[in-house]
């Protein structure tokens with residue numbers, strides 16, 4: 001596995017402030033959602049969609065093997081999907097949870113997804129990192145469904161998930177966000193393993209050195 005900073009030079013200082021962000025969901029994501037079906041009443045089908053997106057995302061070069069789906073858990077209606085876009089956008093915050101929640105909030109017209117007046121679930125192919133922990137908490141979702149938790153993702157992929165608190169799930173529950181885990185856990189680990197077995201990927205944790213590590 002190759003660990004490095006981006007090789008392209010940063011824009012020179014004094015080039016002027018950036019006034020807009022260009023965050024585009026790759027068109028193949030919509031293709032995958034349509035192929036899976038935009039109404040998925042079975043939670044395993046919703047997770048299967050997230051896993052399919054995660055598995056394809058790193059092959060497409062958009063970012064890491066992470067994806068998220070925003071849905072109505074009572075009907076299975078898919079409101080939005082997101083994938084990790086850190087490499088595609090050059091933005092460190094573009095984790096799958098953030099992109100999926102942002103596209104859902106844009107589509108539903110509110111920064112507070114609970115304002116939709118119906119339950120909203122975020123389906124992710126692993127426990128959120130420390131940044132996405134906050135992003136999920138402030139999003140207005142009422143349910144978080146994950147494939148699993150634990151340090152396997154770090155072991156298999158090399159990504160640093162940050163200093164998560166041990167009671168992270170209880171903190172969600174205290175705020176009315178139901179946490180459900182171990183949905184297609186083995187399948188999720190297989191996606192991470194496939195990613196980790198590549199020898200040409202960039203692990204983009206900023207504080208990592210630019211040294212190359214063994215595959």
Ligand SMILES: [Zn+2]
Pocket residue numbers: 095096097128129130131132133
């Ligand atoms: Zn994250």
